[in-house]
Amino acid sequence: MTEQKGSATDAALTTQSADDMSRSFAFTTKLDALVAWGQRNSLWPLPYGTACCGIELMSVMGPKYDLARFGAEVVRFSPRQADMLVVAGTITEKMAPILIRIYQQMLEPKYVLSMGACASSGGFYRAYHVLQGADKVIPVDVYVPGCPPTPEAVLDGVMTLQKMIKDHTPRPWKDNWKYPYAERLNENDPVRLISKEIDSIPMVAQPQVTKGMGV
Amino acid sequence: MSSFEILKTDLTNKFGANDFKFITTPVGDDVIECTKESIPALLRYLKEYADFNFLMDICGVDYPTRAKRFDVVYHLFSSKDFRRLRIKTQVSEGEAVGTITPIWRGADWFEREAFDMFGIKFAGHPNLRKILTHEQFVGHPLRKDYEADRQQHCDTVMPIRFDDTPTQRGDVLNSKFVPLNIGPSHPAMHGTLRVMVELDGETIVRAGCEIGYLHRCFEKMAETHPYNQVIPYTDRLNYCSAPMNNVGYCKTVERLLGVEIPDRAKNMRIILCELSRIIDHIISVGTGGLDLGALTGFFHLFTFREKVYNLFEKLCGARLTVSMTRVGGMAQDAPEGWYESVLKFCDEMSDGIEEIQKLLIESKIFIKRTQGVCPASKEQAQAWGYTGPLLRASGINVDLRRTNPYYGYEKYDFDVPVGASGDIYDRYLVRVEEMRQSIRIIRQACKNVPKGDYTIRNKNIVLPEKKDVYGNIEGLMNHFMLVIKGLRPPIGEVYDATEAANGELGFYLVSDGSANPYRLKVRPPCFAIYQSFPEVVQGSMLADAIATVASMNVIAGELDR
Numbered sequence: 001m002t003e004q005k006g007s008a009t010d011a012a013l014t015t016q017s018a019d020d021m022s023r024s025f026a027f028t029t030k031l032d033a034l035v036a037w038g039q040r041n042s043l044w045p046l047p048y049g050t051a052c053c054g055i056e057l058m059s060v061m062g063p064k065y066d067l068a069r070f071g072a073e074v075v076r077f078s079p080r081q082a083d084m085l086v087v088a089g090t091i092t093e094k095m096a097p098i099l100i101r102i103y104q105q106m107l108e109p110k111y112v113l114s115m116g117a118c119a120s121s122g123g124f125y126r127a128y129h130v131l132q133g134a135d136k137v138i139p140v141d142v143y144v145p146g147c148p149p150t151p152e153a154v155l156d157g158v159m160t161l162q163k164m165i166k167d168h169t170p171r172p173w174k175d176n177w178k179y180p181y182a183e184r185l186n187e188n189d190p191v192r193l194i195s196k197e198i199d200s201i202p203m204v205a206q207p208q209v210t211k212g213m214g215v
Numbered sequence: 216m217s218s219f220e221i222l223k224t225d226l227t228n229k230f231g232a233n234d235f236k237f238i239t240t241p242v243g244d245d246v247i248e249c250t251k252e253s254i255p256a257l258l259r260y261l262k263e264y265a266d267f268n269f270l271m272d273i274c275g276v277d278y279p280t281r282a283k284r285f286d287v288v289y290h291l292f293s294s295k296d297f298r299r300l301r302i303k304t305q306v307s308e309g310e311a312v313g314t315i316t317p318i319w320r321g322a323d324w325f326e327r328e329a330f331d332m333f334g335i336k337f338a339g340h341p342n343l344r345k346i347l348t349h350e351q352f353v354g355h356p357l358r359k360d361y362e363a364d365r366q367q368h369c370d371t372v373m374p375i376r377f378d379d380t381p382t383q384r385g386d387v388l389n390s391k392f393v394p395l396n397i398g399p400s401h402p403a404m405h406g407t408l409r410v411m412v413e414l415d416g417e418t419i420v421r422a423g424c425e426i427g428y429l430h431r432c433f434e435k436m437a438e439t440h441p442y443n444q445v446i447p448y449t450d451r452l453n454y455c456s457a458p459m460n461n462v463g464y465c466k467t468v469e470r471l472l473g474v475e476i477p478d479r480a481k482n483m484r485i486i487l488c489e490l491s492r493i494i495d496h497i498i499s500v501g502t503g504g505l506d507l508g509a510l511t512g513f514f515h516l517f518t519f520r521e522k523v524y525n526l527f528e529k530l531c532g533a534r535l536t537v538s539m540t541r542v543g544g545m546a547q548d549a550p551e552g553w554y555e556s557v558l559k560f561c562d563e564m565s566d567g568i569e570e571i572q573k574l575l576i577e578s579k580i581f582i583k584r585t586q587g588v589c590p591a592s593k594e595q596a597q598a599w600g601y602t603g604p605l606l607r608a609s610g611i612n613v614d615l616r617r618t619n620p621y622y623g624y625e626k627y628d629f630d631v632p633v634g635a636s637g638d639i640y641d642r643y644l645v646r647v648e649e650m651r652q653s654i655r656i657i658r659q660a661c662k663n664v665p666k667g668d669y670t671i672r673n674k675n676i677v678l679p680e681k682k683d684v685y686g687n688i689e690g691l692m693n694h695f696m697l698v699i700k701g702l703r704p705p706i707g708e709v710y711d712a713t714e715a716a717n718g719e720l721g722f723y724l725v726s727d728g729s730a731n732p733y734r735l736k737v738r739p740p741c742f743a744i745y746q747s748f749p750e751v752v753q754g755s756m757l758a759d760a761i762a763t764v765a766s767m768n769v770i771a772g773e774l775d776r
Contacts, residue, residue: 048400048406049405049406050399050406050407050428050429050771051406051407051429051431051451051454051771051772052450052451052454052535052536052772054405054406055454055455055498055535056534056535058517059517059520059521059524059534062514062517062518062520062521063514063517063518063521064517064518064521077400077401077402089406089429090429090431092349092427092428092429092430092431093349093352093366093367093368093369094348094349094369094427094428094430095399095407095428095429096368096369096370097369097370097371097372098372098399098400098428101372102400118431124436124447124448125431125432125436126363126364127363127364127366127431127432127435127436128356128361128362128363128364128365128366128367128432128435129347129348129349129352129356129366129430129431129432130366130431130432131366132366147536148535148536150534181368181370
């Protein structure tokens with residue numbers, strides 16, 4: 001199979017020509033359409049389950065609802081390996097800096113799905129220690145309402161996100177996102193210095209040439 | 216002469232007559248009021264000579280208009296004759312009451328919480344630091360003058376620190392060892408727990424936990440909502456078994472009101488509670504296996520959890536957070552054929568338990584990972600205030616369904632499993648056996664459903680049915696009056712506990728006669744259990760610490776509230 005840039009539109013894929021192409025040796029599409037196809041069908045979730053929604057998220061992953069059908073079953077707790085941050089549960093003020101750190105550590109392309117009322121708006125916890133929505137600190141792409149949402153609703157949220165990726169929906173909330181506590185940051189904070197050091201370590205080990213072993 | 220009167224004579228002989236006030240509240244709770252100076256001596260005496268060997272709870276209550284502003288309330292329990300006792304004392308702003316951590320080590324976190332929430336100082340407490348709110352939080356949120364929705368933002372994360380000991384400062388790390396932070400976003404930490412350890416190789420030298428990452432202000436929310444609106448908040452305490460919290464809370468309010476719910480409602484609450492116990496243990500056993508690498512058990516057990524969700528859905532429409540109880544009974548009757556489907560589920564679940572027994576509990580790897588690992592002895596369990604399956608795994612046979620029966624549990628035929636060594640394996644054995652016993656109870660309850668109404672019909676407590684509200688003027692009037700005026704229990708206070716899946720779930724309710732609770736303190740079972748974590752994992756391997764967290768079944772919702 002070969003790919004050529006810009007010879008067919010997405011719409012063309014659904015027509016007779018696509019059908020014909022699939023029978024021949026070659027298949028043409030736009031590169032970004034192909035990339036989006038790959039991205040949306042392999043959304044590896046990071047389940048940031050903090051509360052009740054985390055239990056419902058288990059159901060979403062579990063045998064009955066089975067998120068694997070949407071290509072999102074590879075649960076990764078390492079933000080470096082995840083594409084979709086599922087904020088499932090109440091985010092408290094104490095948790096907010098950690099959520100931001102996790103979001104910052106994720107590699108592009110990255111998406112955020114806010115599951116449930118608490119993550120979307122604070123829910124019915126209008127209270128002194130609860131952040132009034134995860135979008136106060138990180139950019140959220142899809143909000144799933146419910147307390148907790150049914151697994152069907154979460155699946156719908158994932159499908160909405162897939163459609164956004166397919167349509168290349170502009171995401172100004174993400175593009176214009178700034179670190180929310182920038183002004184108050186203490187650069188000499190030891191925790192921050194350590195994490196800077198960690199962030200500067202290259203992700204892939206550099207290939208090393210060993211002397212005396214010619215290829 | 217009642218045992219409380221005997222105690223009264225004893226204490227008067229020992230301490231003199233002037234220090235104490237002995238009160239039996241209208242609902243039948245025994246209370247001793249005393250001065251703050253006599254607290255440590257009195258509690259030590261009660262523990263050593265009066266058999267009150269369990270400290271269940273310590274909490275504060277704020278009365279801003281009083282000269283001595285705060286009440287400090289201690290709840291004791293005896294595992295010999297299953298009596299309860301409440302000790303109350305008053306302190307004013309800035310005054311300190313003596314710590315009781317030398318008497319019960321389990322007092323540690325409870326006193327820290329009272330300090331964090333009210334600013335009550337405990338003289339001699341080794342680590343009187345914040346526990347639930349974040350580091351940058353200023354003030355004490357459960358004081359009446361702190362507004363419920365005044366948020367304070369936090370932009371730092373606490374660096375690794377441990378509890379101070381007489382020989383070692385908690386925030387100074389030892390350069391010989393490797394510090395390691397686990398969580399709060401870590402697969403084995405279930406979302407919100409944070410464990411910090413110092414390692415020598417793979418052996419844990421020091422451990423510490425940081426909690427409060429899910430502190431959603433349940434108690435403050437309860438103070439700002441009418442009694443029936445608190446029920447949905449209770450769902451979200453231990454969200455793995457939500458109906459049990461509903462039942463525990465409603466039972467407390469009903470006790471203060473002095474009403475008895477109809478037999479049909481009791482029967483339904485028992486069925487709901489036992490179903491919840493099963494699904495809670497499913498999460499505990501399933502994720503426990505998951506943390507050790509046994510994925511199959513989790514997927515297998517979750518099938519059954521879904522079946523219980525279906526039963527809940529049939530009953531009320533919700534899957535997880537059901538809010539099925541109301542003060543005075545249930546929200547509605549069970550639909551036709553519901554009891555039959557519960558019985559059908561019992562048959563399926565019985566087979567499922569035998570399968571999980573073979574798949575996980577009898578698996579050689581599972582046994583090797585859990586047997587003899589991080590045991591908690593009888594004495595430790597008692598000192599830390601363990602309750603529920605963990606206490607029974609340590610060999611102490613206390614199950615409130617047996618010892619202080621409610622809702623007619625005494626009529627049911629079931630066994631209470633008790634472990635021997637208190638290690639992780641025993642905890643899972645107890646849980647699996649409890650699932651079997653719960654099925655027995657459900658079967659008996661479903662076969663003898665009492666006839667009658669599902670709720671009391673007191674117009675000052677329960678809303679009339681919708682057909683009456685829309686059908687006749689009296690129904691409309693009662694509905695209007697109750698909504699406007701609210702459910703108002705008499706002035707007073709009550710402590711009531713039920714046997715939840717994790718242990719004793721207690722509610723301490725203070726009413727000032729208004730439509731909102733004046734103070735509602737939850738005694739969450741895993742709060743007492745989890746504070747023992749640094750001690751029980753000390754000296755063991757890091758991987759065993761992960762297994763220990765899983766076996767304690769710490770549910771952040773009720774831990775942090």
